[in-house]
Amino acid sequence: MKRRFHKYFPWLFVLGDLLVLALGLSVTALLFSYFINYPEINLALYGYFLLFWLLISVGRKDYKIGRTTEVGFTLKQLPESLIWLLGLLSIFWVPTQEHPLGIFFLIGVAVISVMFLGLFRVGVHLALKQYRIQGKNYRNAIILGKSGVSNKLSQVFKQRRDFGINFLGFYDDLDNRSINVRGGLPQFFEEAKDLDLDLIYISESLDAKFIKKVMDYADDKYIKVKVIPNGNLQLEKNLSFSKYGEFFVINVNDIPLDNMMNRVFKRVFDVIFSLFVVIFILSWMIPLVGILIKWESKGPIFFIQERNGVNNEVFRCLKFRSMTPNDYADTKQATKNDPRVTKIGAFLRSTSLDEMPQFLNVLIGDMSIVGPRPHTIPMNQTFQLQVEKYNSRHKIKPGITGLAQVKGYRGEIENLRQIRSRVRLDSFYIQNWTIWMDINICIRTIIELVYNRESAY
Known part of the structure; x- marks a missing residue:
């Protein structure tokens, strides 16, 4: 709900x-x-x-x-x-x-x-x-660090039920036996995965390294962090404020697409763009490409693969099938001169036409025109252990194209340096999104497809 x-x-x-x-x-x-x-x-x-x-x-x-x-x-x-x-x-x-x-x-x-x-x-x-x-449309929240201010804030949550904040308690090292205190600060990381958290309120007076550790954890789990200030806050991210009664808290990991109207604008752009492509291009491309795929090799027209989308939710990603059916499609990336790739598949991949059915994913709401590219589930499971803040790319819907792609990061991921660069560019896009950035990336994608096909195979 x-x-x-x-x-x-x-x-x-x-x-x-x-x-x-x-x-x-x-x-x-x-x-x-x-x-x-x-x-x-x-x-x-x-x-x-x-x-x-x-x-x-x-x-x-x-x-x-x-x-x-x-x-x-x-x-x-x-x-x-x-x-x-x-x-x-x-x-x-x-x-x-x-x-x-x-x-x-x-x-x-x-x-x-x-x-x-x-x-x-x-x-x-x-x-x-x-x-x-009535207890609906609520958000689960905890407070890290108990103080006079944070204690008063917890009382506001209880008194103002119309805020829809389901306060689950404190974590605090100095006072871990009082009512509403669930345990010490280290215990938070042990229990957090079972709390279905939406919001973490953290006292600014806590150790800066601990605050950073909490923010990294929250980014990885798509949880919003709000800092209860004492006047000395120094953070690198853009800050915004929320007011709960007479208390102000600082939102430290909000992104532009948290804003309702920004999401509306992006979705309207996605629907108009994808409808145009579906009606005027895919309506004839799917039958034509389907005949060529079937003519060259047995198997389905579409390659349908489960991938992680927004908030790591799994969706079925569509592509034109470009390989002969094999048992390694989910675990092994395509490489240069890959014997699994068919002749028509090689053409589709070099021109990125194999991605065209993903406009259907955009139309039904699983993807966006622009966003971080969705990787396979096994790749995500590997990279999230190797690359810091890798999961933060799933804060928004995955895209058919993205900032990383127009910066030259297309095709096979050969080493950790490449995936780290992709994550860095994806994070910049997520933190600085505007509708004009989407339009600019779409234009640059077309230019990239025409003049640079070396990485697509």
């Missing part, structure tokens, strides 16, 4: 917001038509309204409803966003209208919409709070 809610709520919230705005526009149009015989509005106005509103709301972070976001934030943002909307429509829509009351119609829409949207957004806040009070 925790993951499913997190996945679908952002889309439902944005869709609901747009539907309520459209309702406000329709009600205003009916009232103006009834009382002053205002002309019927066309669909273009709906398009202007919804597009501008979406851009404004995203830009002003109106859709940010975190666990600690108070309803006052939404109510404050709403009228300001509507003023921005009125300004844009006054520039782009009012001058095109022949009716002299066009500006008053917009004001009417704003007045009615502020009521409708206000009720909707407050309702969403209250519904979320009640949902969490």
Whole structure:
């Protein structure tokens, strides 16, 4: 339930917001038509309204409803966003209208919409709070290091059940016998795997090496870390803050794609791009390539292999089959002049056309257009023991292409230096993602495919 809610709520919230705005526009149009015989509005106005509103709301972070976001934030943002909307429509829509009351119609829409949207957004806040009070959509959390501040924070978790924080207790070396203290700090690493943790709160007063060890563990297990500050925090990562009642904590391993609207933008880009490829390319490529594969060797058209995706969840990755069926496909990488590779397979691999069916993986949500390349499960099991922070590449969906690939890291992984370089580039991408970076990588991928095929075999 925790993951499913997190996945679908952002889309439902944005869709609901747009539907309520459209309702406000329709009600205003009916009232103006009834009382002053205002002309019927066309669909273009709906398009202007919804597009501008979406851009404004995203830009002003109106859709940010975190666990600690108070309803006052939404109510404050709403009228300001509507003023921005009125300004844009006054520039782009009012001058095109022949009716002299066009500006008053917009004001009417704003007045009615502020009521409708206000009720909707407050309702969403209250519904979320009640949902969490009932013990749903919760996050499991522990606190490392017991102090006056961390003890008060634990009381906030208990009193504000609407935050949805299921506090499991403390780990502390100096006070490991009190109520809610599960044990000493070393015991945390022994028990953590059984706690299904989502959040780790750690006192800044603890030893810096211990804090780093916790952060490395959390990155490996996809757990969010929040530091309870004492004013002397010195960390290399970008920091953001969360407020729990009167207490501030510092988020130390957030990434851009933790933001709801960033995920929406990336998913919209993925769906539009993959739909275009599926309709206009794969619709004829799959039958054509399928005939050639079947003509050269017996076996299926597709090679389907289980790989690790986001949060290490297993998915079935699609490729055109480029080898004769063999028992080593999951454990042995393709090498130069590999005898398992068929003639048509060699062409597909050199041009990376064997990866094209993965646009279907993107469409159904297992992959993204851009992201860290998914490796086989045996490779992941090996590399995570040999490469520091290897598992952090699974914080986001795997991609058909990625920053490492456009930097020349394609094809066979010959040594640890290469995989370390890939992980470093994947980590940079994850920490610094923007939609423009995705577009840039897509363009550079096409250039790379045309001018550099040496590593693909």
